[in-house]
Amino acid sequence: MRADRRRKVPRYRFCPAGIAQAPGPDERVRVRVFEDYRNTAAIAEADFIVTYTCDVIPPLEAQEALCAFLDRGGRWYALHGTNSILRFLADGRVDSPRWAPLFMRTLGSMFIAHPPIAPYTVTVADPAHPLVRGVTAFETTDEIYLLETYGPVHVLLETHFAGEATGFVEADWPAGLPSVCYTKQHGKGEVLYLTLGHCRGHYDLQPLMDYWPSVDRCAWDLPVFYDLLRRGIAWAIEPLDRTEERRP
Numbered sequence: 001m002r003a004d005r006r007r008k009v010p011r012y013r014f015c016p017a018g019i020a021q022a023p024g025p026d027e028r029v030r031v032r033v034f035e036d037y038r039n040t041a042a043i044a045e046a047d048f049i050v051t052y053t054c055d056v057i058p059p060l061e062a063q064e065a066l067c068a069f070l071d072r073g074g075r076w077y078a079l080h081g082t083n084s085i086l087r088f089l090a091d092g093r094v095d096s097p098r099w100a101p102l103f104m105r106t107l108g109s110m111f112i113a114h115p116p117i118a119p120y121t122v123t124v125a126d127p128a129h130p131l132v133r134g135v136t137a138f139e140t141t142d143e144i145y146l147l148e149t150y151g152p153v154h155v156l157l158e159t160h161f162a163g164e165a166t167g168f169v170e171a172d173w174p175a176g177l178p179s180v181c182y183t184k185q186h187g188k189g190e191v192l193y194l195t196l197g198h199c200r201g202h203y204d205l206q207p208l209m210d211y212w213p214s215v216d217r218c219a220w221d222l223p224v225f226y227d228l229l230r231r232g233i234a235w236a237i238e239p240l241d242r243t244e245e246r247r248p
């Protein structure tokens with residue numbers, strides 16, 4: 001079956017400002033924004049990394065740089081489509097080819113499919129964990145990410161799904177508890193992954209279509225989502241706090 005390589009999901013344009021604003025002002029943080037992973041020097045220099053991409057595959061040298069970043073103790077907050085590789089097939093289905101195994105194993109998961117966007121309930125899998133302590137079950141209208149996971153991950157938020165991921169090659173899913181948020185140790189560092197955060201503006205489906213009639217914000221409309229963003233960024237900054245405490 002032939003894949004049309006010209007038809008790719010665009011990178012999100014709507015929400016990077018929301019990510020940047022989530023933690024509030026912090027004079028210690030200088031933000032650099034890139035559209036891909038090719039600047040390996042920036043990865044090596046970073047204290048922490050936040051990614052919010054879709055179908056962006058790092059070249060091998062960047063994948064190795066991300067591994068090295070985590071090995072030395074870096075923290076990586078990965079959002080939504082960071083773990084996706086999407087190809088639109090000639091028959092209209094969407095495939096998720098396993099083309100970047102090092103990248104996905106470093107993240108701890110790979111996106112495979114999602115059912116049509118609809119309301120669902122997110123529950124707290126580990127209420128005692130600091131990243132979700134005090135968070136209660138909530139309903140969102142977003143994509144349920146159906147994942148392939150690698151290695152031990154510590155699930156913090158989850159949901160329930162059984163059924164069909166309409167339009168995807170791997171469409172049939174038995175009953176299970178898909179992870180919504182998890183952590184994964186890697187070397188001295190750690191990954192925090194949050195699958196929420198789908199959004200779509202009027203022009204974000206180009207070149208598939210010129211104009212999408214609505215602006216879809218999904219979890220971005222929920223206060224709890226911004227709370228999770230703030231908690232995650234505070235978690236990413238935490239090693240800097242410990243470094244400052246050790247200074248004379």
